[in-house]
Amino acid sequence: MKFMIGLLSAAIVGLAGAMPAQAETLRVGMECTYAPFNYRTPEGEMAGYDVDVAKGIAERIGVELDYVCQEWDGMIPALLASKFDLIVASMSITEERKQKIDFSVPYRVSLGRILGSKDAALKLFDADGKPIPDAFNGLRFGVERASTYAKWVEAKLPGAEIALYDGAQPMLLDLQNGRIDIAITNPMKAYLDFLSKENGSGFEFVSPPIDEVEYFGPGVGVGLRKGNEALLAKIDTALEAMIKDGSLEKFSLKYFPFSIQPQNWKGVGQ
Known part of the structure; x- marks a missing residue:
């Protein structure tokens, strides 16, 4: 009997080892009302340029996404309170904000x-x-x-x-x-x-x-809590790849009749 239990336990362990590991889920904070950058469709789906950028990052670093809607003036406090892991909400990279959180490389222009x-x-x-x-x-x-x-x-x-x-x-x-x-x-x-x-x-x-x-800073970037250097490096690598392979340009032209990607970013990584 003990022998059979041992075989069964070994089989379960082996099966568990053969199962694919569940992808990590990153919670992404955005307004969800800021079309055409991040918003909900009438069907309740998330859409917009920021959403496409977030999906592109997730695909390249192997994670799932969970969207968290947050009003703008509480965006950074909510990130610091761990209500979500990333801000992908057209947030401009400024020195004042960099004192509180870290930013990725820019993924679009920032101006008014x-x-x-x-x-x-x-x-x-x-x-x-x-x-x-x-x-x-x-x-x-x-x-x-x-x-x-x-x-x-x-x-x-x-x-x-x-x-x-x-x-x-x-x-x-x-x-x-x-x-x-x-x-x-x-x-x-x-x-x-x-x-x-x-x-x-x-x-x-x-x-x-x-x-x-x-x-207005050098552009718009992904925001995350300080101390997450490994995750920041992965996000930067993913964004640089999307800049280089034209993905960001494609996302841009999906929503706008003009590019919102600074020309001098296209050479990143070359």
Whole structure:
């Protein structure tokens, strides 16, 4: 009897050894409402450029993904509280954020542009592309809360009449309805969700691209808690591979009629 039990135990151990190991699951934090970067479809599926990037990373490092929806201003605190393992949410790499968390290499550009009414004929910037503070006087300025755009506006236009929003959608709706005069946001999102639609036909960009590294950093990256050097190295390797093989360019053109990948990143790893 003991002999039979021993054989059965050995068989179970052997079978377990033959079974494929279950892939590790990484929890990914994102807003889930920031189309076309990360959002839920009407069917409840996650979609968007950030989602494709996260899936590309997972495929290359051999992990599964679990998406966690989180409001923007609580994104870093939630990561630090271990509510998820990564931030893949179009988060710009800035020195202030790098004091709290680590970032991967950039996977897309990071910049902002200001929108306003075509009829207003606004001249807010000089010939060198610098804001003219007095030109903003009397304008109600929509800004997303806890964003790099807010940091830029506070530094460059301390006297601006700011209206804070918990996302781009309500801000653009208020711009459309005349509750604010101008708004600053991601130009890619603004183009696809607003300017190219009928409700945005009376508006235009009233600023040049604003991409000062001091405020917007070198680009958008994956955020993770400090001390995860091994995971960070894997993510960097995966992103560099996607840059080199054209995957990020493909993801970009899936959502935008233009590239959102800086040309100088294409040579990574060469």
